[in-house]
Amino acid sequence: GQSLEQPSEVTAVEGAIVQINCTYQTSGFYGLSWYQQHDGGAPTFLSYNALDGLEETGRFSSFLSRSDSYGYLLLQELQMKDSASYFCAVRDGYSSASKIIFGSGTRLSIRP
Amino acid sequence: DAMVIQNPRYQVTQFGKPVTLSCSQTLNHNVMYWYQQKSSQAPKLLFHYYDKDFNNEADTPDNFQSRRPNTSFCFLDIRSPGLGDAAMYLCATSRGGTASSYNEQFFGPGTRLTVL
Numbered sequence: 001g002q003s004l005e006q007p008s009e010v011t012a013v014e015g016a017i018v019q020i021n022c023t024y025q026t027s028g029f030y031g032l033s034w035y036q037q038h039d040g041g042a043p044t045f046l047s048y049n050a051l052d053g054l055e056e057t058g059r060f061s062s063f064l065s066r067s068d069s070y071g072y073l074l075l076q077e078l079q080m081k082d083s084a085s086y087f088c089a090v091r092d093g094y095s096s097a098s099k100i101i102f103g104s105g106t107r108l109s110i111r112p
Numbered sequence: 113d114a115m116v117i118q119n120p121r122y123q124v125t126q127f128g129k130p131v132t133l134s135c136s137q138t139l140n141h142n143v144m145y146w147y148q149q150k151s152s153q154a155p156k157l158l159f160h161y162y163d164k165d166f167n168n169e170a171d172t173p174d175n176f177q178s179r180r181p182n183t184s185f186c187f188l189d190i191r192s193p194g195l196g197d198a199a200m201y202l203c204a205t206s207r208g209g210t211a212s213s214y215n216e217q218f219f220g221p222g223t224r225l226t227v228l
Contacts, residue, residue: 033217087154097162097167099157102155
């Protein structure tokens, strides 16, 4: 089957660094994306990795290792507003019929 | 501002009474998606359109139908809502074309459906 695995919950301290891991098992792979969703809100796109390595966007970075079917989202200088759920997502093909698969989400709680 | 708009934001319907949710976009994106999201769960893809090409997920119940009359609008019809269909329904778009633009989805604010 196709699946993405992420930790269900992570707690961190304001100002610290946290890493949210994602492992995937899909029939095809055409990129790993990350989304942030605050309670009651819609998901917001954070980053996309198609190739191995680290992509940095401000305080957020995302990493991909295709050989390990693994990626992570790194959040630095954590702020209270970063408390949210974070989803990894994989597109399993490139045709118009390709499927988007979301992980079950990681709820990040920030403590002062 | 270019955006994805969903109406209504909150919808209450009765068990078995058909309901239609709407989504419009000013981004001129090729791809439009409908997701169902229940509390503390991941968004679940119901179906999507690439232009006029409709792609239904295998496990999407027949009770759910969709229409895309033009690039800007997409509708989700629930023919006979059951209590289990109460959820947030999210519409999203992506540009298609390159892999990066395909993977970046823009979500609307969602419609929260309550079934009485």
